[in-house]
Amino acid sequence: MAGTWHVLGAGSLGGLWATRLFRAGVPLRIILRNPQRLAEYHAAGGLALIENGASRVYPILAELPGATTPIERLLVACKAYDAEAAVAELAPRLAKQSEILLLQNGLGSQQAIAARWPESRCIFVSSTEGAYRQADFRVVHAGRGQNWLGDPVNHQAPPWLAELDMAEIPYVWADDIMAILWRKLAINCAINPLSVLSDCRNGELLNHPEPLHRLCNELSEVLRACGQRAAADGLEAVVLRIIEATAQNYSSMYQDVRSGRRTEVGFLLGQACRAARQHGLATPELNELFERLQTLLRCHGLPAD
Numbered sequence: 001m002a003g004t005w006h007v008l009g010a011g012s013l014g015g016l017w018a019t020r021l022f023r024a025g026v027p028l029r030i031i032l033r034n035p036q037r038l039a040e041y042h043a044a045g046g047l048a049l050i051e052n053g054a055s056r057v058y059p060i061l062a063e064l065p066g067a068t069t070p071i072e073r074l075l076v077a078c079k080a081y082d083a084e085a086a087v088a089e090l091a092p093r094l095a096k097q098s099e100i101l102l103l104q105n106g107l108g109s110q111q112a113i114a115a116r117w118p119e120s121r122c123i124f125v126s127s128t129e130g131a132y133r134q135a136d137f138r139v140v141h142a143g144r145g146q147n148w149l150g151d152p153v154n155h156q157a158p159p160w161l162a163e164l165d166m167a168e169i170p171y172v173w174a175d176d177i178m179a180i181l182w183r184k185l186a187i188n189c190a191i192n193p194l195s196v197l198s199d200c201r202n203g204e205l206l207n208h209p210e211p212l213h214r215l216c217n218e219l220s221e222v223l224r225a226c227g228q229r230a231a232a233d234g235l236e237a238v239v240l241r242i243i244e245a246t247a248q249n250y251s252s253m254y255q256d257v258r259s260g261r262r263t264e265v266g267f268l269l270g271q272a273c274r275a276a277r278q279h280g281l282a283t284p285e286l287n288e289l290f291e292r293l294q295t296l297l298r299c300h301g302l303p304a305d
């Protein structure tokens with residue numbers, strides 16, 4: 001089974017990756033969480049991808065975490081708060097020198113997995129592609145974007161990137177993936193919590209530039225303390241540009257809260273506050289924002305971590 005991809009999680013991004021790899025002829029299996037999900041998948045007849053209004057079902061082989069085939073290359077496509085436990089379930093199947101691609105937003109889950117399975121090569125992915133689940137096993141490709149892939153330890157590009165070309169999955173092999181992940185984390189910390197607390201679209205945040213300014217200053221300090229000078233430089237200008245470009249959108253965290261879904265706040269704002277504490281930085285704006293957001297999440301009956 002060398003060269004076979006295993007995709008853990010047939011949700012939005014997992015479905016988007018799996019269907020494109022499959023239709024390009026790349027050997028692939030998806031891993032579903034339990035027998036019930038597997039039965040539902042078989043009943044659906046496969047994974048549907050909806051692009052430009054057209055839907056097509058791909059009968060990708062699916063299996064359970066407890067299958068016995070070794071895993072050479074694993075794409076982890078679940079939420080950050082599920083990632084470490086999900087990989088732990090598969091750990092006995094990981095081949096020596098396996099590769100684990102981590103699609104999670106924010107930071108923290110990737111480092112935890114890399115530290116726990118040091119024999120695997122962990123490749124971190126930052127994605128701006130857009131996808132959502134119209135229904136179980138029906139994924140809508142909602143927005144074009146980019147995927148940055150990189151390995152913070154070993155900068156050599158893997159040979160299978162050619163398979164992403166074949167599958168028309170956009171990507172850039174990044175020498176400094178941590179800078180990209182930190183920059184995205186800071187942007188999400190500046191925009192998403194405020195949009196939830198102000199109950200507004202991104203564009204309305206421009207009506208209150210002061211809190212944004214103070215947050216960007218603190219986030220820049222955190223990035224610099226973490227050795228991410230390039231990600232810190234010009235952060236506020238980038239945040240303002242993204243707000244303008246996405247003015248009519250509700251942020252992903254806003255949509256999660258309104259739909260009663262758990263957010264990834266612990267890997268975004270939580271991670272920024274933890275990093276600040278580790279470096280002895282005072283970040284009153286970030287801390288207050290985190291506390292207010294956690295209170296709101298608890299009021300909605302959602303986990304606050």
Ligand SMILES: NC(=O)C1=CN([C@@H]2O[C@H](COP(=O)(O)OP(=O)(O)OC[C@H]3O[C@@H](n4cnc5c(N)ncnc54)[C@H](OP(=O)(O)O)[C@@H]3O)[C@@H](O)[C@H]2O)C=CC1
Pocket residue numbers: 008009010011012013014031032033037077078079080082085086089103104105127128129130131132133264
């Ligand atoms: N969607 C998007 O447009 C983007 C998402 N991202 C990031 O990508 C990551 C994934 O997000 P997204 O695809 O939206 O998430 P989804 O919630 O759509 O999908 C997550 C999937 O993971 C599955 N899963 C969770 N735990 C397990 C497990 N132990 N075993 C098997 N499957 C499991 C879920 O299964 P089940 O269906 O059974 O619950 C679900 O299908 C997140 O970190 C997100 O922030 C980044 C950029 C854009």
Ligand SMILES: CC(C)(CO)C(=O)C(=O)O
Pocket residue numbers: 187188191192202242246249250251252253
């Ligand atoms: C860029 C931004 C903030 C756009 O809303 C986003 O990434 C998100 O919503 O998570």
